[in-house]
Amino acid sequence: MSAPSELLNVQIDGIWHQFQKGTRVIEACAQAGKFVPHYCYHPKLSSPGNCRMCLIEIGMPKLGPDRKPETGTDGKPLINWIPRPQISCAQDISEGMGIRTESPMVKECRNGVMEFLLINHPLDCPICDQAGECQLQEYSVEFGTAGSRFLEEKVKKPKRVEIGPRVTLDDERCILCSRCIRFMKEVAHDDVLGFVSRGSHTYLTAHPDRLLDSNYSLNTVDICPVGALTSSDFRFKMRVWFLKETKSICTSCATGCNTIIGTRQNQVFRQTPRENDAVNSAWMCDYGRLNYHYVNSTDRLQTPQIREGQELVNTTWNSALVKAGEELKQFSKDGIAVVASAKMTNEELWLTKNLTELVGTSHCDIIPRSGAADDILMSADRNPNTLGAQLIGLTGEKPGLRLKDIAEGVRSGTIKAVLALGEDLTQIGLQADELKKLASLIVLDILPTETTRSATVLLPSSAFCEKRGSMINIKGRLQRLHRATQPPGAARDDWEIVRDLIQKLTGSNGIYLIEDVFKQMTDSIPDMNGLSLSRIGDKGVQLVEETEEAPAAI
Amino acid sequence: MKMEMPAELQSRIDKVITEYPVSKRSAALPLLHLVQEHFGYIEDEAISWIAAKLELEPINVLELVTFYPMFRREPAGKHHIRVCRTLSCAMAGGYELLDTFCKHANISRQENGHGAHLLKSQDGKYSIEFVECLASCGFGPVCMINDDFYESVAQDEVPQLLGKYQ
Numbered sequence: 001m002s003a004p005s006e007l008l009n010v011q012i013d014g015i016w017h018q019f020q021k022g023t024r025v026i027e028a029c030a031q032a033g034k035f036v037p038h039y040c041y042h043p044k045l046s047s048p049g050n051c052r053m054c055l056i057e058i059g060m061p062k063l064g065p066d067r068k069p070e071t072g073t074d075g076k077p078l079i080n081w082i083p084r085p086q087i088s089c090a091q092d093i094s095e096g097m098g099i100r101t102e103s104p105m106v107k108e109c110r111n112g113v114m115e116f117l118l119i120n121h122p123l124d125c126p127i128c129d130q131a132g133e134c135q136l137q138e139y140s141v142e143f144g145t146a147g148s149r150f151l152e153e154k155v156k157k158p159k160r161v162e163i164g165p166r167v168t169l170d171d172e173r174c175i176l177c178s179r180c181i182r183f184m185k186e187v188a189h190d191d192v193l194g195f196v197s198r199g200s201h202t203y204l205t206a207h208p209d210r211l212l213d214s215n216y217s218l219n220t221v222d223i224c225p226v227g228a229l230t231s232s233d234f235r236f237k238m239r240v241w242f243l244k245e246t247k248s249i250c251t252s253c254a255t256g257c258n259t260i261i262g263t264r265q266n267q268v269f270r271q272t273p274r275e276n277d278a279v280n281s282a283w284m285c286d287y288g289r290l291n292y293h294y295v296n297s298t299d300r301l302q303t304p305q306i307r308e309g310q311e312l313v314n315t316t317w318n319s320a321l322v323k324a325g326e327e328l329k330q331f332s333k334d335g336i337a338v339v340a341s342a343k344m345t346n347e348e349l350w351l352t353k354n355l356t357e358l359v360g361t362s363h364c365d366i367i368p369r370s371g372a373a374d375d376i377l378m379s380a381d382r383n384p385n386t387l388g389a390q391l392i393g394l395t396g397e398k399p400g401l402r403l404k405d406i407a408e409g410v411r412s413g414t415i416k417a418v419l420a421l422g423e424d425l426t427q428i429g430l431q432a433d434e435l436k437k438l439a440s441l442i443v444l445d446i447l448p449t450e451t452t453r454s455a456t457v458l459l460p461s462s463a464f465c466e467k468r469g470s471m472i473n474i475k476g477r478l479q480r481l482h483r484a485t486q487p488p489g490a491a492r493d494d495w496e497i498v499r500d501l502i503q504k505l506t507g508s509n510g511i512y513l514i515e516d517v518f519k520q521m522t523d524s525i526p527d528m529n530g531l532s533l534s535r536i537g538d539k540g541v542q543l544v545e546e547t548e549e550a551p552a553a554i
Numbered sequence: 555m556k557m558e559m560p561a562e563l564q565s566r567i568d569k570v571i572t573e574y575p576v577s578k579r580s581a582a583l584p585l586l587h588l589v590q591e592h593f594g595y596i597e598d599e600a601i602s603w604i605a606a607k608l609e610l611e612p613i614n615v616l617e618l619v620t621f622y623p624m625f626r627r628e629p630a631g632k633h634h635i636r637v638c639r640t641l642s643c644a645m646a647g648g649y650e651l652l653d654t655f656c657k658h659a660n661i662s663r664q665e666n667g668h669g670a671h672l673l674k675s676q677d678g679k680y681s682i683e684f685v686e687c688l689a690s691c692g693f694g695p696v697c698m699i700n701d702d703f704y705e706s707v708a709q710d711e712v713p714q715l716l717g718k719y720q
Contacts, residue, residue, distance in 0.1 A: 194613035196620040207613040209602070 025088040041089035049090040061096030114144035130227030164212030174228035180220035246484035252288035254381035256473030261484040301460035302489025325504025327440035337363035341422035342383030345469025385471040424449035460491035476544035631681030646694030
């Protein structure tokens with residue numbers, strides 16, 4: 001940050017406040033608890049000042065004949081009010097400025113602007129996806145009038161435009177705030193949207209040869225204050241007021257964008273970004289946002305199973321865990337391999353590490369996952385918790401280095417038992433017939449794979465939205481996941497399954513709550529000393545120094 | 555590419571761009587005028603061409619072309635007629651003048667609002683549009699045919715006027 005900033009005195013609705021120099025008028029009002037309605041203004045984007053919704057009254061200090069501010073009986077400067085309204089989104093505060101956010105003129109302005117905005121807006125709220133989170137609806141109730149004096153025909157504009165593969169546009173609902181245009185230009189660096197035509201005929205579009213197909217396109221849906229841009233994935237699926245919102249993080253890459261998972265009746269309907277300036281600003285990529293459909297899959301593993309001959313048969317948790325324990329006890333040390341996943345939480349990985357130490361094997365690793373990084377949010381590391389796996393010690397400096405030995409050990413027969421947690425072993429080159437030869441293959445997973453089909457014990461576990469826990473992102477920030485839905489059928493939390501496996505080998509270990517796991521983990525890892533799950537908070541804590549691969553700041 | 559940019563036009567364009575040293579983007583309007591002057595209208599390919607020339611996205615140029623009514627996206631007739639419809643001309647008979655031109659030039663008078671197609675005679679000889687003030691409010695109704703300006707145009711003068719433009 002810069003040098004200690006100067007504080008300026010500003011009067012808002014008769015009360016004097018102090019704000020840092022450089023604060024926007026609209027932000028100063030918000031800090032003083034005076035909400036100023038706005039559409040085009042967005043704190044993360046430039047301010048074009050085109051919607052006129054944030055009109056307020058502004059005044060400057062009254063100067064005497066000596067060019068010095070005159071003071072009133074209270075010792076505070078007198079204010080010369082500008083006789084016409086001003087927009088509050090495009091100017092900074094200045095010393096002695098006066099602001100009125102509740103005066104009759106301001107109220108009249110808001111009412112007038114609402115009336116203009118609604119002139120060509122269709123009255124289709126009952127079938128509009130934005131209803132319930134629509135600022136036009138909300139401000140209309142708060143600042144508008146119920147009726148309209150407009151008798152003329154509304155302008156017809158394009159509707160149901162597939163402006164990109166994931167976004168549907170209704171131009172009649174658009175109020176021309178231009179947030180989406182500025183987002184695509186300033187944040188997504190893909191200046192694909194624009195306004196064509198003029199006056200009340202103006203409408204939003206992409207160039208006919210281009211599509212809104214950026215990997216960040218769905219952020220335009222989030223910032224659209226009305227129902228003009230809607231998510232083709234979420235549209236018409238669920239009324240937003242029915243959604244239960246759970247704070248979590250995205251697990252599709254190592255950036256760990258903060259999210260809100262919207263669910264109803266144990267089903268995930270959407271993920272939206274949650275603001276965190278230390279991680280993702282207010283955005284997330286489309287890939288991560290839409291990478292949740294598999295959790296709603298009807299193929300989800302729901303019942304523990306054990307192998308009887310060629311068949312996997314359903315069984316109870318206890319008998320599956322007893323069998324897994326017995327199998328593991330048959331082999332010693334390096335006859336056992338553990339393939340874990342950097343999609344697991346720290347708590348799960350820490351318990352898995354304990355298990356590997358208990359059986360005494362050095363054959364343990366995670367399967368690395370990578371893809372192309374962009375300069376915005378997406379990390380080349382597509383595993384959300386590589387740093388966690390490294391810190392806990394389930395993998396080394398280079399994740400995946402021990403996988404070759406494990407695969408060879410399985411082929412040569414030196415490794416007789418494998419514990420696979422959330423990963424399909426065909427990814428490390430093992431074929432189904434090779435997996436079937438294993439004396440013991442204990443698998444935790446959520447969806448069927450070659451590995452689950454070859455298991456001797458199959459333990460159905462939980463998806464990212466079904467568990468509590470923590471992960472460390474690529475910048476070394478420790479963040480929390482929360483449970484938004486329950487796992488299907490008899491499937492259980494991964495950490496509980498691993499804990500029970502440990503118990504089958506050692507007897508009770510006195511861990512009943514995830515908080516206990518976290519406590520034991522933080523006690524054993526110096527970087528985490530003194531932390532608790534609740535202390536991580538909604539925005540995470542910086543745990544280790546930022547690494548070089550971190551995505552560019554936004 | 556079907557659109558041919560002659561060398562002479564190219565060099566004029568390159569010169570105009572140098573007149574805006576701060577931002578190439580500012581040359582967008584002059585370039586559109588040059589292109590329309592040369593081709594008679596601005597085709598879609600020209601929009602992309604100008605955008606590439608100025609290192610813009612095509613949408614940035616499309617915004618301008620659709621905003622300003624003086625830019626055409628389809629060819630005009632051999633002779634293009636502009637009739638003023640701003641207040642004093644409207645009161646002096648601008649609307650009737652357009653109708654009379656249409657009648658004598660065989661132009662079918664359909665809808666001609668914002669964004670609608672240019673009104674054109676079947677043989678392509680004449681096209682016509684309403685424009686805003688041509689700066690001769692004391693002598694309405696006024697019109698322009700190509701680059702020629704006519705004041706106080708009486709309805710019965712129309713056939714003779716059209717006759718000049720064959």
